[in-house]
Structure formats: structure tokens, C-alpha cells
Amino acid sequence: MKKFIIIGGGAAGFFAAINAAEMNSELEVLILEGSKNVLQKVKVSGGGRCNVTNACFTPNELVEFYSRGKKELLGPFYQFMTGDTMEWFENRGIPLKIEDDNRVFPESNSSQTIINCFLDSAKNAGVNIKTSSRVEVIEKSEEKFVVKTASENFIADYLLIATGSNAKVWSMIKNLGHTIAEPVPSLFTFNIFDKRIKEIPGIAVPKATVKVLHSKLEAQGPLLVTHWGLSGPAILKLSAWGALELHQKGYSFEIEVNWLSMNLDAVLKILKSVKKEQAKKQVIVRSVFSEISKRLWEQFVIAAQITSEVKWAQLSNKELENLANQLAKCTFKVSGKSTFKDEFVTAGGIDLKEINFKRFESKLHKNLFFAGEILNIDAITGGFNFQNAWTGGWIVANSIGR
Template sequence: MKRFVIIGGGAAGFFAAINAAEMHPNLEVIILEGSNKVLQKVKVSGGGRCNVTHACFTPNELVEFYPRGKKELRGSFHQFMTGDTMEWFENRGVSLKIEDDNRVFPQSNSSQTIIDCFLESAKNAGVILKTSTRVDAIKKIGEKFIIKTTSEEFTANYVLVASGSNTKVWNMMEELGHTIIKPVPSLFTFNIEDERLKEIPGISVPKATVTILNSKLTEHGPLLITHWGLSGPAILKLSAWGALELSQKKYQFQIEVNWLSLKFEAVLERLKSAKKNHAKKQVVLHTVFEEIPKRLWHKLILAAVISENEQWAQLSNKQLDNLTNQLTKSAFNVTGKSTFKDEFVTAGGINLKEIDFKRFESKLHKNLFFAGEVLNIDAVTGGFNFQNAWTGAWIVANSVNN
């Protein structure tokens, strides 16, 4: 009996193991996991709900969400796509739902549903799971691989490396001749110390535009004020697309926030109209834009040098310009980054030029496969990183023993 050994008990590892065992009944499938727990990233993903995938069903559109891996994944998505992922889970009794922003979650709103599905499917397929089994060395001798772990040694016909951002495993791959693109954080939030953001964590706006000054990086979407600065989809998308550039800047840079995604002139006209139509009302109590929460409106008014007692009729043209600038061109100094919840994602990993993406197989060593974040592929938030894992793992499962 031939043996397929998978290094890593995460999303890609389990998905490949289950599919390989089901597709090839005469193949012995073993998962090696260094810790005593499996699927920990699945557990915390999507705020504990597990953002399984994204309801984007066209490969050419889907690849646009991948700062790294876009070209390589286009063909792969023609083999296994988001719709295939949804069907796979639903065939195993996991009901899914598509939310308004097209993110896909289990109906249960619990990542444990996905974990239970994996554990049960793996058991039913005869997958052998070995936890607390850290891989110390991988060597290829002839047509076979020798995998040394903390407890025993395994001989394998096929190996899948699905260990995520694991520096030790990357070092082993370098010893086998692969090139590692130096990893840097991809999904992170911006640390900002600014009076305008103090004491209002949890406040969000639905349609902001955030631009990194002195760069071509700009993104649109919901923006969230946190205890440490700014987060939300607009920031996370910027962090993914700007992962390499922002690392080079050592996470010290300036951003400009347009809280409304409206042009300066359009906002100024609305403010002038408010001055005319609500002359005796206090500016601080009359929010012109429904999208701006009252506490944020209050902060922006003070930043525009408008006192709490001033009425609309009292505002000078300079004050109107100041307030328009605060609404459309708020500048902030970013002084660092924070990990987005526990969903740590990196840009970097195995050089994509060394992979045959028809099989997710090493071009240097036949029957050595890679899937998930161990490769230099990453995506914006919204289920796309998981879809990369499912697609790669399924293609590997289909390729082994063939």
C-alpha cells in the first residue's frame, strides 16, 4: 500500500487528507501535526464563525482578490471553485449561508461545525491523525521521502506540505532546494495615536476611502475605529495589497481618510446648505451626514476648530473648509501594526515559479506537493485565503496516486 503523508493539521491538510482517502481507497493517508490540537486557525477564523469561502463564482473575478498568486490560481480555480467548496460541505451535512457582503458561513455561525465535519469525515475515510508529532527533517531517497519526527520515522510515496507560515518547515524546504520568499505580515490593522480617534472605539462608517500617501495604494469599504487605531475591510485590504511596501516602510507612514467617499466640493455644498437651512441649530447636534456617527461627528467638528456651542449661521468659510477637509481628507500618522484578531496571514513562502499549479507539485521533486499559506499566495479578507487552501488541497488529492 502506498503512503501519503501530510505535514500540518490545518485547513489545507485535512481537506487534502479527506479527499485523497476518499478518491484513492488503497492509499494510506497520515496527517502529522506538531501541536496537540488541530484546525486552530479554522476555529478562530471569521470571529469564531469560520468564513468558509466567498460567493464569487467566476475564476477571472475571484483571482482579483489575491495580491500574490493571481496568475497561478486562475487555472486552478477552473478545477475547483467556490461553488465546489460549498457543494463539498453541504454534501457532508453542513448548511451554509451567503451574507450581504458575499462572505459564506455555516448556518450555525460556529466554526466548530466545520471542525466537526473535518474530524468526522477524516475518521470515516480512514485518515490516520498523529498530533504532538513535530517534523524535524525531510529527506528524499530515490523515489521515496523519509520524514523524521519527534517520536518516529515515516517513509512516504507522496508528501504534502501544508504547514502554513512555519519557518522551520520552510528551512527544510530550502534544504531540498526550494526558494523561500521572505514572509511579511499581510492582514493587519493600523496603529494610530490621534485625538480624533480616542474614546470612540467600536465606531464605524460604511463607505470610507483610505489612501496611503506617497503611494498608489487606495481602498474603499467599511472602516472601524479601534482602541489602537483603524481597522475594518478598507484597512485590511490595504494591508494585503501593501504588505511588501508597508514592511519596507517599517509600518511608519501617513494615510488620508475620506469618511464619506465623496468629493470635497460635494461635501462643502452640503455643509453650506446646512448653514442656510439650519442656521440656529448647534453644529455639534446636527449631523449633516447620516453615515457619520454622532461621536465621530463631534470629534471632527472639534478638529475643524469649531466650538461645541457654535451654530451653523456662525461658521466662517474657513471653518466650513476645515470641516470639509476633516470629512474628506483626514490625515493620520500610522506608527505600527496589530494582528487582525488571531487570523495571522503572511505574504511570502515557497517561490511560485517552482510549483506546477496543474498539480500543486514541486518542479524540483516529483510527488512533493504544497497547499495553503506555505506558498507565496495570500488574499484579502473575506474567505479567499481558505478558498486557496481548499482548491490547492483538492488538486493535490486528485493528483496523488495518478
């Protein structure tokens, strides 16, 4: 009986283990997890609800959400896609739902549902799981692999490394001859200390455009004011696409925010129209844009140096221009980042040129496989990083199990 060992008890590792065992009952499958618990990232994903995947069903469109790995994942997505993922879970009695933003969650709204599904499926398929089994050494021995933990050694015919971002494991992979792209944070929020947003955490706009000044980085989407600065999909997109560039800047740079995603001249034209129509009303009293809340509007009016008593008829052209600039060309100084501690994603990992993506197999060592974030692949939020894990895990399983 041949032995398939998976290092890493996370999403990609479990998916590969279960599918390989189900495809080939004569395969002995073992998961080695260094910590006491498995599937911890699944547990915290989506705020504890587990964002399983995304309802984007066309490979050519799906790859556009990946900051790194876009070209390499196109072929694999034709083998195993988001629809296949949804069918996989639903065939195991886990009903899923698609939310308005296309994120896919279990109907239970609990990540424990997904964890239980994996644990039950692994048990039924005969997958062995060893926790608190931190791997210390990986060696090649003729056509097999020797995996050493502090207490035990294992021999594998097939080896999958799916530990995610793990510096110690990357070091072992380097010893096997692979190249590692230096990891840097991806998916982080911007730390901004500015009086315009200091007192209004929780305020959001549905569609802002954010640019990193003196670069080509630009993203559009919902924007959220937080206690530490700015977050939301628009910022997270920028952090993913600009992970390397923003790291090089030391996370110190300026951004320009267009809170309305509207041309400056168009904003100014609306403000001039309001000046005529609401001449006797105070400027600060009510936002003239439905997307901008009253509290946020007040901050823009104050920043435009318009006092609370001033009425629309009293506004000078300069004051109108100042207000338009606050709405459409609002600049902030970014001085640092905040990452999601439990949902930390990195840009970096094994050089993609060294992987055969038809099998997710090393080009340097036959029967050595990689899946998930250990590869230099990452995406924005929305279920895309998990889909990379499911696709990689399934293709590895299919390569071995069949």
C-alpha cells in the same frame, strides 16, 4: 500500498487527506501535526464561526481578491471553485449560508461544525492522524521522501507540506532546493494615536476611502475606529495589498481618510447648503451626513476649530473648508500595526515560479506537493484564504488519488 503523508493538520492538509483517501481506497494516508490539536486555525476563523469561503462564483472575479497568487490561481479555480466547496460541505450534511457581504458560514454559526465534519470524514475515509508529531527533518531518498519526527521516521511515496507560515518548515524546504520569499505580516490594523478618535472606539462608517500618502496604495470599504487606531475592511485591504511596501516603511507612514468617499468639492457644497438651511442651529449638535455618527461628527467639528456654541450662520468660509477637509481629506499618522494573533496571515512563502499549479506540485521534486499559506499566496479577509486551501488541497488529492 502507496503512502501519502501530509505535514500539517490544518485546512489544506485535511482537505487533501480526506479527498485523496476517498478517491483511492488503496492509498495509505497519514497526517502529521506538530501540536496537540488539529484544525486550530479553522476553529478561530471568523470569530469562531468559520468563514468557509466567499460567494464569488467567477474565477476571473475571485482572483482579484488575492494580493499574491492572482495569476497562478486562475487555472486552479476553474478546477475547484467556491461553489464546489459549498457543495462538498453540503453533501456531508453541513448546510451553509451566504451573508450580506458574501461571506459563507455554516448555518450553525460554529467552527466546531466544520471541525467535526473533517474529523468524521477523515475517520470514515481511513485517514490516520498523529498529533504531537513535529517534523524535524525532510529528506529525499531516491523516489521517496523520508520524514523524521523526534520519535519516529516515516517513508512517503507522496508528500504534501501544508503547515502554513512556519519558519522551521520553510528552512527544510530550502534544504530541498526551493526558494522562500521572505515572510512579512499581512492583514493587520493600523495603530494611530490621535485625539480625534481616541475616545470613540466602536464607531464605524460604511464606505470610506483610505490612501497611504506618497504611494499608490488606496482602498475603499467599511472603516472601524478601535482602541488602538483604525481597522475594518478598508484598512485590511490596504494591509494586504501593501504588505511588502508597508513593511519597508517600518509601519510608520501617513494616511488620508475620506470618511464619505465623496469629492471634497461636493462635501463643501453640501456644508454650504446646510449653512443656509439650518442657519440658527448649532453646528455641533447633529451630523448632516447619515454615514457619520454624532460622536464622530463632534470630533470633526472640534478638529475644525469650531466651538460648541457656534451656529451654522456664523461659520466663515475657512471654517467650512476646515470641516470639509476633516470629512474628505482627514490625515492620520500611523505608528505601528496590530495583527490578529489567532488569524495571522503572512505575505511570503515558497516562490510560485517553482510550483506546477496544475497539480500544486514542486517543479524540483516529483510527488512533492504544497498547499495553503506555505505558498506565497494570500488574500484579504472574507473566506478567500480558506478557498485557496480547499482548492490546493483538492487538486493535490486529485493528482494523487486518481
